[in-house]
Amino acid sequence: MIQRTAQTLWLALAALCVSVVLATAQDTAGQENPAPEPEIDAPIVDDPTVSAAEQMMQGIEPPDGAPDYDAWSQVAARAERALEAGRASDQVLEGLRDEIDGWRAQFAAASDENKVRITTLRNQIAALPEPPADGETESPALAREREQLTSQLAQIETPVRAAEVAFARADTIISEIDDLLRTRQTEELLSAGPNPLNPANWSQALSDLGATMRDAWNGTRSSLDTETQRAEFRQALVPAIILLVIAFVLLFRGRKWVINAGNRVRSSGDGPARGVWSFLISLGQVIVPLLGLFAAILALSLSGLMAQRAQLIAQLMLSIGINLILARWLGVRVFGMPGAESQVLNLGNLARAEGRFEATMLGLSFGLYVFVFQLAEFEGYPDATRAVLELPVLVLAGVLMVRMGRLLRNHRESIETGEDEEGPNFIDRTLSLAGRLLMIVGIVGPILAVLGYSQLAGTAVFNTASSFALIGFLLVLHGFFVDLYGMVRKTTTADAQNALVPVLGSFVAIILSLPFFALIWGARENDLREIWGTMMRGxxxxxxxxxxxxxxxxxxxxxxxxxxxxxxxxxxxxxxxxxxxxxxxxxxxxxxxxxxxxxxxxxxxxxxxxxxxxxxxxxxxxxxxxxxxxxLQNIVSNFVSGIILLIERPISEGDWIDVGGRMGIVKDISVRSTRIETFDRTDVVIPNSDLISGVVTNYTRGNRVGRLVMDIGVGYGSDTHRVSEILMEIVMDHPMVTVNPEPQVGFMNFGADALEFQIRAILSDVFFILKVRDELNHEIARRFAEEGIEIPFAQRDIWLRNPEALRPVAASSDATGVTIRRPDDPRLDPDSDVTPEDGLDGD
CATH class of the missing domain: 1.10.287 (Helix Hairpins)
Structure with a gap:
């Protein structure tokens, strides 16, 4: 698992680059003989049994490009015997799987052929009348047509069915191979090996490592034994020296130049744009040193000094350099530099420096672990030697992980003790849990290595570290998305952090990173291809x-x-x-x-x-x-009501309606509800069923003409004809009152306190009814005042049936001006000579 993880992440890139360099620069070094493909331990004998697909194809003319089912039967039988024996190596099983996967792709393509023709024939057969029942007959022409169509369908459909059967067999074999490989991987991971603390294994480990270094040196020295090789070395010496100088400058001065350029750009910008350019320029801190590493490897390749073992060591050293450079860049982006804005964690300057150092050293330890693992695989070191060489690297990585976990927990504590009243958010709480997990793995991993479970320890420690590195990169990428959105939309960083687009971009990045997480934790590339193929097949x-x-x-x-x-x-x-x-x-x-x-x-x-x-x-x-x-009765009712509203149109957008005591202007009629805006500028959403089944008043249906009704009272004794004339003049002079139909003024009633008149007028725009009413009232008050017409107010007399219960006062007035009189008051007699100003006797 560790081998696949390392190859998937950085060693694969290093191997590719070095192989290209060696192929282009070392023309005379000779070509290595390819390793023979391992064979299955047991002899393979072709199975003479005819497969089901072959039996189905007997008597059927195969279409052009159809799979060779005879050859497929031999391959399938060979794979099934290998699985039954269970002695084939992982490399042989992987080769068989790739071969069968190619067959499966052919079967999938064959099963998709002639789909249109098959569908057409099936539709033609379905269009024919039903076949006759027992004892019934049909016309010969119809029977002949049915037979021809059925025969054509069988001729075309049989190869498709055969391909589907063969596809199912190939898919089953591939699943069995994958299950066997995963079982072996799990058993190897959980198997216990030698104890690395046993002193007896130390001398053997040092001896094996020393022998490897001596062989590498002897191979390099022997590359100059012949005059031809020395001449080639002298010819390539000048280009090699130039490349070494370039590599030295790029490795030791290039990063400083990139940092200075970044500081100049950051000083000239502000806001999200500064963050975007800071991120882009920081990529130069990775690219420039990597170019220096490749230049150094190319210089060594041009020299022709590296033999096979030296080439492997150079390739592994390149892997260490790549891990070191990437880890240092990621540590700077996550923990931040003093005064820099690019940081994920809220820590002090000392803690930031510690985090950057630990991230860099953790990348170095990962590179060293890959170095030891690959070298042991190449040299065939015994398990004891491998365990002894891996233990120091695992202990170093464990210590670094414990200290880094403590930094993550300090970030949570700094948030809790800060001035932010909301406290730590989801990311902060997650980082705190991640810090605790790092500390646990950093402690348990070396303990497992000491107990002899070296592979399990390496998997736990470095797969966890790689996962956290990928998570840190996703966090840095999220910050870049925020800054990029803020720069494009020209908003502040705070507004960009609250926007949805950066979150969606980060979500897509997380989805795309899932295959990398799977590779880190032991998934094979074939597993991912299998999942992708299953998804694409549908x-x-x-x-x-x-x-x-x-x-x-x-x-x-x-x-x-x-x-x-x-x-x-x-x-x-x-x-x-x-x-x-x-x-x-x-x-x-x-x-x-x-x-x-x-x-x-x-x-x-x-x-x-x-x-x-x-x-x-x-x-x-x-x-x-x-x-x-x-x-869903209500929803369907509202939906149907909305359709009715759109067809019958009893109300339309812009109408002034009153429904259920809610009055307003119709703003939108959707298929489920209608939105009206009240005169208080509030939106009211009314279900459409209420508009269809309830009582709705539409003041402006078809047009905006509406009627105004006003009641006016004048005092008794007023000239009623003059009042009518004045009111008619006032209403006729208003520009919003229509002439046809003309307004009306009527003497309606003798009220309790006033003579009641009523104005009825049609307005050209009923939306101005309040304004028109206000203007008419002002004009009526002015004209009545000029004409001396009184607008009365209500007056009431109160009669007391038991005046003896009151104080012996003839009359009194309360604070409201209401006069209280006894029934025997002489002033109530119209024939009495007593005036209101005269007093009454005692009782």
Whole structure:
């Protein structure tokens, strides 16, 4: 597992680069003989049994490019015997798997052929009448047509069925190979080896390592034994020296130059743009030293001094350098430099420096572990030697992980003790848990190595470290997305952090990083290819297979349909409909109806474009109808009511309505509800069913003409004809009052306190009814004052039936001015000579 992890991450890159350099620069070094492909231990004898696919194809003429099922039977039998024996090496099983995977791809392609022709024949057979029942006959022509179509279908469909059978067999063999390899991997990981603390193993380990170094040196020295080799060395000496000088400058001065350039850029910018340029320039801290490493390796290759063992050591040294450079860059971006804005953790300057150092040393320890592991594989070191050489590296990595975990926990504590009242967020709490996990693994890993479980210890320690490195890179990438969004949208960093787009970008980055996490934790590349192949082959849905490409096609077709619908709606709303005599409510109804129809057609076309038969959804539609009957009654009622509103148009956008005591202007009519805006500028969402089944008052249906009704009272004794004339003059002079029909003024009633008149007038725009009422009231008050017409107020007399219960006061007035009189008060007698100013006797 550690070997695959290392090759997947950085050693694969190093091996590729070094191999290219050696192939181009060392032409006379000779070519190594390729290692012979390992064979299966047991002799392989072809199985004479004919496969099911071959039996199905007997008597059927295979189409052009059909798989060779005879050869496939031999390969499948060989693989099945190897699996049954269980003695084949991992390399042989991997080779068999790749070979069978190629066959499986052929079968998958063959099973997809002639789909259109098969579908056509099936539709033709289905279009024929039902076959006759027992005792019935049909016309010879119809029977002959049915027989021909059935024969053609069998001729075309049989190769497809044979390919599907062979595909199933190949898929089963591949699954068995994968299960066997995973079982071996697990057993190897959990197996105990020699104790590295045993002093007896130390001398052997040092001896084996010394022998490797001596052999590498002797091989390098022997490369100059002949005159030809020395001449080539002298010829390549000058280019090699130039490359070494370039490598020295790039390794020891290039990073400093990049840092100075970054400081100049940061000093000239501010805000998110400064963060973006800081990140981009910081990549030079990785690229420049890597170029220096490649220049050094190229110089050594041109010299022709490196033999096979020296080439391996150079390749492993390059891997160490790559890990060191990447770890240092990531440590700087995560922990930050003094005064820099690029930091993920909230730590002091001393803690930041410690974090950068520990991250760099952890990358170095990973490179050393890969160095020891690969060298032991190449030299064939015994398990005791490997365990002794790996133990110091594991202990160093464990100590670094414990200290780094403590830094992550300090970040959580600094957040809790800071001025932020909200406390640590999700990321801070996650980092705290991650720090605890690092500390646990850093302690348990070396203990496992001491107990003899070296592979398990290396897997736990360095896979955890690699996972945290990848998580740290994702956090740095999220900060870059935030700064990039802020620079593009020209917003502040705080606003960019609260935006959704950077979060979505980080989410996509996390999804894309999942295969790398799987590789780190032991997944093979074949496992990932298998998962991807399964996804691309799709999921069976009835008689239809839906693949990710089909889903993508469905989404694209649906979005294109929606876009075309919106285009047609905009053209009708802005260009066509305004030139017609249809009112605004009708135009809105037309555009809304076209929108619903377009969405429905887009969905149908998108579903049928991927081959889904809508008739197969009948069961789903039946279950949905049951759900509608029980749980979706209100939603369906509102939906149907919305359709009725759009068709009948009893109300339209812009109408002034009153429904259920809610009065306002209709702003939007959707398929489920209607939104009105009250005169308080608040939105009220009303279900469409309330508008259909309830009582709705529409003040402006069809036009904005409305009637104004005003009640006016004048005092008794006023000239009623003059009052009517004044009111008519006032209302006729107002510009908002229509002439046809003309307003009306009526003497309505003899009220308790006043003579009651009423004005009825039609306004050209009822939306101004409050303003018109206000202006008419002001004018009426002014004219009545000029004409001496009194507008009375209410007066009331109170009669007391038991005046003896009151104090012996003839009359009194309360604070409101209401006069209280006894029934025997002489002033109540109209024939009495007593005036209101005269007093009354005692009782």
């Amino acid at each position: 999921i069976t849905f009835g008689d239809t297979v839906i693949s990710p490409s089909d889903v993508l096609l469905l989404i694209v077709v649906f979005l294109l349909g929606i876009g075309l619908t919106r285009l047609i709606q905009g053209m009708l709303k802005q260009t066509v409909l305004p030139k017609t005599r249809i009112d605004i409510g009708g135009r809105n109804a037309i555009t809304s109806g076209i929108g619903y129809i377009g969405i429905f057609l887009a969905a149908v076309i998108a579903i049928t474009s991927v081959g889904i038969n809508l008739s197969s959804l009948a069961v789903v539609a039946g279950a949905l109808s049951v759900g509608i009957g029980f749980g």
